Amino acid sequence: MAVEPTADAGAATAELTAVLVAVTGDAPRVLTIQDGQALPSGPFESNHPTLQLGLRAWVERQTHHPLGYVEQLYTFADKDRGHAGARVISICYLGLTRETRASGARDPGWQSWYRYFPWEDWRDGPPALIARAIVPRLRAWARAAPGNATKRARGARIAIDFATGDTAWNEDLVLQRYELLYEAGLVPEARRRGAAAADSALPGTAMLHDHRRILATGMARLRAKIKYRPVVFELMPPAFTLLELQRAVEALAGRRLHKQNFRRLIDQQQLVEETGQMSAATGGRPAQLFRFRPTVLLERAVAGTKLPLSRPA
Amino acid sequence: MAVEPTADAGAATAELTAVLVAVTGDAPRVLTIQDGQALPSGPFESNHPTLQLGLRAWVERQTHHPLGYVEQLYTFADKDRGHAGARVISICYLGLTRETRASGARDPGWQSWYRYFPWEDWRDGPPALIARAIVPRLRAWARAAPGNATKRARGARIAIDFATGDTAWNEDLVLQRYELLYEAGLVPEARRRGAAAADSALPGTAMLHDHRRILATGMARLRAKIKYRPVVFELMPPAFTLLELQRAVEALAGRRLHKQNFRRLIDQQQLVEETGQMSAATGGRPAQLFRFRPTVLLERAVAGTKLPLSRPA
DNA sequence: CTTTAAAATACTCAATTTGAGTATAAAGGA
DNA sequence: TCCTTTATACTCAAATTGAGTATTTTAAAG
Numbered sequence: 001m002a003v004e005p006t007a008d009a010g011a012a013t014a015e016l017t018a019v020l021v022a023v024t025g026d027a028p029r030v031l032t033i034q035d036g037q038a039l040p041s042g043p044f045e046s047n048h049p050t051l052q053l054g055l056r057a058w059v060e061r062q063t064h065h066p067l068g069y070v071e072q073l074y075t076f077a078d079k080d081r082g083h084a085g086a087r088v089i090s091i092c093y094l095g096l097t098r099e100t101r102a103s104g105a106r107d108p109g110w111q112s113w114y115r116y117f118p119w120e121d122w123r124d125g126p127p128a129l130i131a132r133a134i135v136p137r138l139r140a141w142a143r144a145a146p147g148n149a150t151k152r153a154r155g156a157r158i159a160i161d162f163a164t165g166d167t168a169w170n171e172d173l174v175l176q177r178y179e180l181l182y183e184a185g186l187v188p189e190a191r192r193r194g195a196a197a198a199d200s201a202l203p204g205t206a207m208l209h210d211h212r213r214i215l216a217t218g219m220a221r222l223r224a225k226i227k228y229r230p231v232v233f234e235l236m237p238p239a240f241t242l243l244e245l246q247r248a249v250e251a252l253a254g255r256r257l258h259k260q261n262f263r264r265l266i267d268q269q270q271l272v273e274e275t276g277q278m279s280a281a282t283g284g285r286p287a288q289l290f291r292f293r294p295t296v297l298l299e300r301a302v303a304g305t306k307l308p309l310s311r312p313a
Numbered sequence: 314m315a316v317e318p319t320a321d322a323g324a325a326t327a328e329l330t331a332v333l334v335a336v337t338g339d340a341p342r343v344l345t346i347q348d349g350q351a352l353p354s355g356p357f358e359s360n361h362p363t364l365q366l367g368l369r370a371w372v373e374r375q376t377h378h379p380l381g382y383v384e385q386l387y388t389f390a391d392k393d394r395g396h397a398g399a400r401v402i403s404i405c406y407l408g409l410t411r412e413t414r415a416s417g418a419r420d421p422g423w424q425s426w427y428r429y430f431p432w433e434d435w436r437d438g439p440p441a442l443i444a445r446a447i448v449p450r451l452r453a454w455a456r457a458a459p460g461n462a463t464k465r466a467r468g469a470r471i472a473i474d475f476a477t478g479d480t481a482w483n484e485d486l487v488l489q490r491y492e493l494l495y496e497a498g499l500v501p502e503a504r505r506r507g508a509a510a511a512d513s514a515l516p517g518t519a520m521l522h523d524h525r526r527i528l529a530t531g532m533a534r535l536r537a538k539i540k541y542r543p544v545v546f547e548l549m550p551p552a553f554t555l556l557e558l559q560r561a562v563e564a565l566a567g568r569r570l571h572k573q574n575f576r577r578l579i580d581q582q583q584l585v586e587e588t589g590q591m592s593a594a595t596g597g598r599p600a601q602l603f604r605f606r607p608t609v610l611l612e613r614a615v616a617g618t619k620l621p622l623s624r625p626a
Numbered sequence: 627c628t629t630t631a632a633a634a635t636a637c638t639c640a641a642t643t644t645g646a647g648t649a650t651a652a653a654g655g656a
Numbered sequence: 657t658c659c660t661t662t663a664t665a666c667t668c669a670a671a672t673t674g675a676g677t678a679t680t681t682t683a684a685a686g
Contacts, residue, residue: 013665014390014402039675044390044648050390050391051388051390055488072387072388074385075364075385075388075404076364077327077357077363077364077404087327089327089402089404091390093403112662148661149675156608161683241633241634242634243633243634258673258674258675258676259633259634260635260636260637260675260676261675263634263635264673282684283631283633283682284631284632284633284634284682284683285632285633285634285635285681285682285683286633286634286681286682287633287634288634295469478627481663514657554662554663555663556662556663571644571645571646571647572662573646573647573664573665573666574644574645574646576663576664577644596653596654596655596660596661597653597654597660597661597662597663597665598651598652598653598654598661598662598664599652599653599654599663600662600663601663606674
């Protein structure tokens with residue numbers, strides 16, 4: 001077993017793809033190119049010591065944004081990823097960066113990620129399109145399954161992923177939901193492959209190649225992560241109010257939090273400290289401005305930064 | 314930004330590396346080659362539709378083991394990974410498989426992972442070598458740091474990773490601990506690079522290339538995962554007693570569990586069902602044999618399969 | 627100057643979950 | 657018959673979690 005790679009057995013081309021996330025106000029943003037149809041990606045240049053540094057340099061050169069937290073997402077090397085012939089290995093990263101408002105001009109590259117996944121935003125309750133468009137079509141697909149076992153299995157997946165049964169909505173299942181819709185032929189990307197022909201389109205913008213799947217992977221990872229690691233920090237400006245922090249988390253998670261409990265947790269964990277300054281109130285009583293405690297940066301590998309995502313509803 | 318990859322900008326060679334885990338009795342095993350000095354790896358053959366299928370086929374051909382759960386771990390493409398010249402992209406996977414006892418003959422390829430990380434096994438309390446050998450040397454390294462800020466930062470990392478302060482031992486930090494030892498020059502692998510020269514060796518077998526780091530990554534991932542996903546199942550035989558299940562989890566986590574609470578959780582989550590048969594008792598009162606409920610396989614993407622890893626001590 | 631809306635802030639409370647026990651039953655071997 | 661080993665049944669207190677009420681502070685609208 002195992003072995004020296006022969007000269008060209010594993011020959012391939014490597015490229016980087018990035019899911020760069022920022023939060024502006026209450027919108028979770030992702031950086032796109034080609035009019036919102038693709039994620040930034042490019043060839044992997046081999047003059048960097050590590051992949052991660054290569055990605056950092058590349059992103060910062062392209063976007064002029066400092067990149068806070070970076071994490072590897074997934075590596076795809078599936079056969080028909082568009083390019084025929086030589087296999088392309090695509091190494092995908094998730095990157096978090098501070099609010100983007102460059103200089104007044106809204107950069108069109110930063111899109112709300114709910115543009116691509118409208119069913120993922122439950123901040124104002126269950127999106128109507130789930131009950132109206134998604135579930136009925138998925139049910140039809142389940143009924144059309146070959147055997148009885150398959151029918152049941154599909155039904156169970158629908159119940160779990162879209163909370164139609166007694167289980168509550170689970171915001172982490174972004175990728176599973178996308179894959180379910182893909183298999184059911186409800187997204188246009190599915191048409192290219194062998195899957196069932198795509199029905200009339202569902203709301204939600206498609207992307208080129210498998211970029212929407214990559215975005216789903218990034219969203220799922222980030223949503224899972226904010227529950228036990230203080231990564232939101234990377235998305236916040238140097239000083240912020242607690243409500244702004246809460247709104248940022250809500251934007252990412254796609255659901256509302258209980259304000260009092262959110263604050264209880266935040267100060268139990270001693271993640272922030274007062275700056276002494278107050279915010280230019282945007283309506284009500286002025287709020288204190290906080291900053292992250294410097295030790296958080298070090299401890300970030302550890303503490304259980306659980307966030308009180310509220311339950312069923 | 315972004316772009317068509319040019320002809321040879323991202324040229325590279327791809328190889329697969331696998332961390333294959335099994336549990337026999339109370340030993341967590343990992344499949345190795347070259348007399349326990351390396352993880353199985355080989356060139357990535359491009360005639361498979363997806364990476365994962367490629368890995369599966371490759372592993373099953375090499376080891377004649379059916380592969381249960383497979384998950385991508387990490388992709389390395391760092392410059393000086395041994396081979397000079399062309400960059401090698403190494404895509405690493407974690408794979409779980411059933412108990413290995415092929416036919417009586419103990420396969421020497423399956424090694425206890427604590428052979429490589431003796432400080433990670435806390436099942437019989439804190440390993441003596443931590444207090445005796447590791448912490449003193451790490452402290453010396455911290456004292457030798459250039460600035461005061463660096464000294465403090467190193468001290469904090471030691472406290473968190475090796476539970477010297479008031480925080481409890483966190484079994485998930487396998488990778489962080491390895492990297493700390495690496496930076497401190499306490500593992501022989503560090504000698505090759507720029508890091509401080511390795512001291513007289515610490516207990517724990519080293520591996521070739523960066524395979525020990527990859528193993529650490531796999532261990533960390535698996536330890537984190539068993540807490541919220543029912544992946545242990547992939548490691549168990551078709552029928553097993555609850556104690557055997559508990560021992561398997563303990564083997565992976567490297568710590569003891571509270572028996573009664575473990576069982577409470579197991580049946581709250583309805584993960585198993587009785588087979589009706591009893592085990593050939595190994596000493597005491599015979600135990601019932603259980604099997605996993607078939608639905609678990611489907612739901613495995615979901616349920617919070619929390620395991621009661623016991624606290625501080 | 628009063629009213630109102632938008633927040634911040636301070637508490638309370640019940641239900642669950644968690645960690646850790648004690649007590650008892652069943653089996654086999656010395 | 658005693659002893660060891662394991663299974664199994666309960667109990668209990670502490671901590672955590674989810675959800676609520678009540679009160680205060682400010683800016684802006686009327």
